[in-house]
Amino acid sequence: MIDDILFISLLLCAFLYWTTAQKVKEIALRATEDYCFAMEVQMLDAYIALSKLGFERDNLGKMQIRRLFTFEFSSTGYERYSGTIIMLGNKVKSIVMEPYRLRND
Known part of the structure; x- marks a missing residue:
């Protein structure tokens, strides 16, 4: 009986983590798209x-999950460059893009 309760609790925790992680990823994707634009x-x-x-601790000292996502972008349409977005909890901490060539129109 106690094993079943522990197993169900573990599954519930895994599901809650997964849904939260998906929401954070959606926020990060939207922020990255906006930043690239x-x-x-x-x-x-x-x-x-x-x-x-x-x-990592946030500005208030509260422990948060820190997620680092990578993405690729192009400035000219020919080269691929890398970038990173760091999420602290469900907030964007920073977005960094490696140096890239500017388009000469």
Whole structure:
């Protein structure tokens, strides 16, 4: 009986983590798309990939899950460049793009 309760609790925790992680990924994807639009570059593949997961304290000292996502973008349509977005909880902490070539129109 207690094993069943523990198993169901574990499944419930895994489901809650997964749904929260999906919401954070959606927020990160929208923020990345908006940032690429503002920087006048094209986000490639409309995809971000989780590359690191850890814990970090926010400005108030509260422990939050820190997620680092990577994405690719292009400034000219020919080269691919990498960028990262760091999420602390469900808030964007930073977006960094590697140096890229400017388009000469």
